Amino acid sequence: MKRRWLTVDLKSREVGETPVSPRQALHGGRWRTVRELLDRGAAAADPLGPENPLIITTGPFAGSSFSSANRLSIGFRSPMTGGVKESNSGGTLAYALGRLGIAGLTLLNGASSWVLIHISEDGLRFEDASPYLGRGVYETAGMLRERYPRASGIGLIGPVAEYGGLLAGFSMTDSDGVPGRLSARGGTGAVFAAKRVKAIVVEGGATPEFARSREFKQAMREYAAALMADDGVRRYTVVGTAGTADFENMLGGLPTRNFSKGRFADGENPLGGEVMRRTILERDGQGATEHACMPGCVIKCSNKFPDPNGRVIVSPLEYETLGVAGSNLCLQTLDEVAELNRLANDLGIDTIEFGAVLGVAMDAGLGEWGSLEFVRRVAAELRRGSQEGRRYAAGAARFGRAIGHGRVPTVRDQAMSAYDPRVVEGTGVTFMTSAQGADHTTGNVARLNPREKTIEELIELSFTAQVNMGLADALGLCAFGGSVNNVQKEKVMQAAGLAAGLETSAADFDRIGREVLAMELEFNRAVGLPDVMPLPDFMYREPLPPRNLTARVRPEDLAGFWDRLSERS
Numbered sequence: 399m400k401r402r403w404l405t406v407d408l409k410s411r412e413v414g415e416t417p418v419s420p421r422q423a424l425h426g427g428r429w430r431t432v433r434e435l436l437d438r439g440a441a442a443a444d445p446l447g448p449e450n451p452l453i454i455t456t457g458p459f460a461g462s463s464f465s466s467a468n469r470l471s472i473g474f475r476s477p478m479t480g481g482v483k484e485s486n487s488g489g490t491l492a493y494a495l496g497r498l499g500i501a502g503l504t505l506l507n508g509a510s511s512w513v514l515i516h517i518s519e520d521g522l523r524f525e526d527a528s529p530y531l532g533r534g535v536y537e538t539a540g541m542l543r544e545r546y547p548r549a550s551g552i553g554l555i556g557p558v559a560e561y562g563g564l565l566a567g568f569s570m571t572d573s574d575g576v577p578g579r580l581s582a583r584g585g586t587g588a589v590f591a592a593k594r595v596k597a598i599v600v601e602g603g604a605t606p607e608f609a610r611s612r613e614f615k616q617a618m619r620e621y622a623a624a625l626m627a628d629d630g631v632r633r634y635t636v637v638g639t640a641g642t643a644d645f646e647n648m649l650g651g652l653p654t655r656n657f658s659k660g661r662f663a664d665g666e667n668p669l670g671g672e673v674m675r676r677t678i679l680e681r682d683g684q685g686a687t688e689h690a691c692m693p694g695c696v697i698k699c700s701n702k703f704p705d706p707n708g709r710v711i712v713s714p715l716e717y718e719t720l721g722v723a724g725s726n727l728c729l730q731t732l733d734e735v736a737e738l739n740r741l742a743n744d745l746g747i748d749t750i751e752f753g754a755v756l757g758v759a760m761d762a763g764l765g766e767w768g769s770l771e772f773v774r775r776v777a778a779e780l781r782r783g784s785q786e787g788r789r790y791a792a793g794a795a796r797f798g799r800a801i802g803h804g805r806v807p808t809v810r811d812q813a814m815s816a817y818d819p820r821v822v823e824g825t826g827v828t829f830m831t832s833a834q835g836a837d838h839t840t841g842n843v844a845r846l847n848p849r850e851k852t853i854e855e856l857i858e859l860s861f862t863a864q865v866n867m868g869l870a871d872a873l874g875l876c877a878f879g880g881s882v883n884n885v886q887k888e889k890v891m892q893a894a895g896l897a898a899g900l901e902t903s904a905a906d907f908d909r910i911g912r913e914v915l916a917m918e919l920e921f922n923r924a925v926g927l928p929d930v931m932p933l934p935d936f937m938y939r940e941p942l943p944p945r946n947l948t949a950r951v952r953p954e955d956l957a958g959f960w961d962r963l964s965e966r967s
């Protein structure tokens with residue numbers, strides 16, 4: 399496999415190209431983002447300054463049809479947390495880059511005016527992005543598809559990012575060309591805006607030649623078969639991530655009313671996966687209960703949620719949105735959450751952070767619980783970039799401080815995803831220890847009964863989950879293949895080795911995952927950030943109905959958590 403790395407100086411418009419070795423190809427994704435950030439001294443950079451490097455990377459499978467293995471990693475120093483950030487997404491951009499033999503890009507400095515980066519077989523060029531400024535993401539993506547009909551992948555920021563809103567992400571097109579996939583968290587879009595990069599368009603390319611192509615294709619078929627035979631994966635195909643809303647509602651860990659309750663409905667959750675599946679099937683039309691966000695994926699956990707007339711409102715409508723931006727706000731119907739989701743997508747913002755800041759506002763009496771009109775009003779202010787809109791755009795933690803409201807569900811100033819740590823304790827440990835803050839994607843432990851495990855057992859489960867996700871993110875693999883990946887480590891690494899042209903073993907799985915975590919810890923220590931953070935104070939004081947539990951894991955329980963990296967290396 400022949401791949402190359404592009405280093406782009408946005409100020410001088412110079413583009414450097416270096417070959418990527420087999421070992422570098424294997425150590426892609428999140429591993430490469432943090433390595434580049436460390437090597438370039440990003441811990442000392444102003445997160446919203448042009449000197450903050452922006453690292454965009456694929457994994458070794460990129461450009462192939464290896465199932466759920468075309469995820470994109472974007473790394474930077476986060477303006478939200480102040481620490482390291484790797485914002486990860488599906489969609490088509492990693493696939494498109496892989497088909498051009500590009501392992502990734504480093505964006506340095508800042509452009510003097512807004513630019514679009516166009517990449518094709520003919521190289522990289524800069525184009526004027528001014529025609530796309532101030533427009534919604536859906537309109538802009540349509541303009542870009544019309545301007546570049548051969549585009550195989552498009553990424554862009556929306557209007558909130560343009561004025562530096564920390565809610566903003568980087569939107570990417572899915573396999574249908576819809577810009578509904580986001581590298582959403584940590585202020586991703588604001589960092590693109592600080593560099594004056596509005597969009598990236600990739601055209602052309604072909605399926606790459608892998609080092610041992612015949613054996614790699616066989617491994618690809620075997621992996622797809624293993625996914626389709628796995629009960630956990632099949633569940634994602636049937637109800638998607640929305641099925642987690644049913645489970646967490648039953649468990650009592652579903653964020654409700656700004657994390658003041660853990661159960662939204664005593665019976666069937668009206669915002670859950672079972673209701674969603676029935677609704678999509680009943681409405682028929684353009685809706686779909688199964689959908690692949692990236693080429694080749696056999697899990698198909700995505701969906702297309704239609705209105706009563708069968709027209710798609712949004713794709714996808716996923717668990718984190720249903721939780722933090724649905725039950726957390728006391729919205730009552732899937733249609734209401736779908737409208738919120740579409741508004742957020744058009745603004746190019748993170749639905750988790752958006753839901754959290756709205757929940758804080760409602761909790762403080764600035765809006766009525768369950769009011770879709772309030773959601774629409776805030777979205778309109780965000781679009782205008784008014785003083786009020788910019789206050790919301792700063793995210794839940796800064797908004798809470800600005801209005802003097804203390805019930806804010808964040809860790810490292812980043813909103814919690816849809817798992818209340820008073821009940822979902824293993825994920826709570828991840829929130830407290832991850833260098834990236836309250837982000838379930840760094841190591842989710844979501845399916846334990848509360849108080850089932852000792853604190854030491856929770857620590858071990860969180861650490862293992864974080865190692866596993868470090869590896870998955872380095873290879874560009876989706877978390878939803880974890881029930882296969884984490885059991886068949888040897889086969890996963892053999893497939894990655896076949897793609898990269900290296901001999902690999904199961905030991906490389908844990909080694910790469912641990913290296914990711916160690917480098918991220920090194921980055922945050924260089925910034926001067928603590929290794930462990932507490933949960934919000936109210937979670938230690940307020941019992942969460944219906945389980946009536948308070949948080950029991952405190953920072954002192956996690957002293958020495960990261961010593962495990964050296965113990966097992």
